[in-house]
Amino acid sequence: MNGDMEYGRLPAEGTDHFHRLDAHVVATEALLTTVDNIQDTIEAQGMMCAFGSSGFGKTMSVNSALRKLAPDITYRLELRSGPTPRDIRHGLFRALGLPGDPPTRPIEFDTLLKETLSETFRVLVCDEAQWMGRSSFEYWRHLWDDRNTKITVIFAGGDGCFKVLKREPMLASRIFIWQKFTRMSEDEVVATLPAFHSLWSGVDPRTIRGIDRAAAHGNFRNWATITRLLRNGMNRKQLTEINDNLIRWVYSKLAGM
Structure with a gap:
């Protein structure tokens, strides 16, 4: 197994708060809505997009909801700016803790990931999804569309991910739930x-x-x-x-x- 056992797991609750503030998670309307939406998406084995401007609590709400609903089967990817399908493959390999070295050929890599994601149901989270372009979103669709994989995919990101997805009808039509985060009243x-x-x-x-x-x-x-x-x-x-x-x-x- 890979040595970095923490990568891909849900972070501790205390790390959710900006500046590592010693604060509490509060059941805001946005958080309660996120719990309901993620639960529905998991039950449907669908894909969800949580989007909105910076600082409105997307990541905190998604993490908090998944700690409640699926703490042991959630795997998070932390991708660099402008990630490619190759980055997603390697991110999944690391997050899932797969043994050995990553395959060098894309077709072999995809076969390995699909076989792994067909073994048991998992929730995959792609945070900072606004950095992804069309080809990266298409790769997620490719994994989710496979009839044998058992996954829910949650994209959390800025308005950019919403705009990319909505420009591509084949991608947008596969999003089960859209949740927009806005400022609190x-x-x-x-x-x-x-x-x-x-x-x-x-x-x-x-x-x-x-x-x-x-x-x-x-x-x-x-x-x-x-x-x-x-x-x-x-x-x-x-x-x-x-x-x-x-x-x-x-x-x-x-x-x-």
Whole structure:
């Protein structure tokens, strides 16, 4: 078996949060929807596309849902920018922990992968799918279309993966569920933040709304950055609560403020 036993497995929950923030996974509307969608896709042995702009929680939601639904049969690929079908072959070989050296000829490689993926049902996740072009998406279709393989494929990526897939009717028609991730509403931000991190417990909702309008814009990744900066500032300035001066200090460290 390959030596890197961690590659391809679901990461620990603590690594989901931006900046390794000591926060909690919160059952947002997007996360609950992701659980339902992935469960339906697994039951159908279909393909799913989770897409949207950066920072809206695609990867975190997909990882969290799969920890709940299919932790032992999920295999994740981490591909470089502009991956080719060759990269996908080698990524699968590594993620699946196949023995020996990878085959040198594509036809032999494909036969090995199809035989392996026909043995037992697996969930394959391609994160950062916006980096893939038509030929790479076609390769995933090639594996999924084989009548013997037993797989669910989940693409998670930026708007680019949606645009590539929608341009190709043969590919788009095979996507069972499309899920678009968007920014949280102010009401959801106010309801979510205290559960997300203890720093926001007891903070005036008007303060949270003001920060969201000025800097976070309903983006979970922005909120993780702001939370980390606020915590750092409170520790450095020996504060016990958030105040306007601290918020302005955080804004001074953010682009576009």
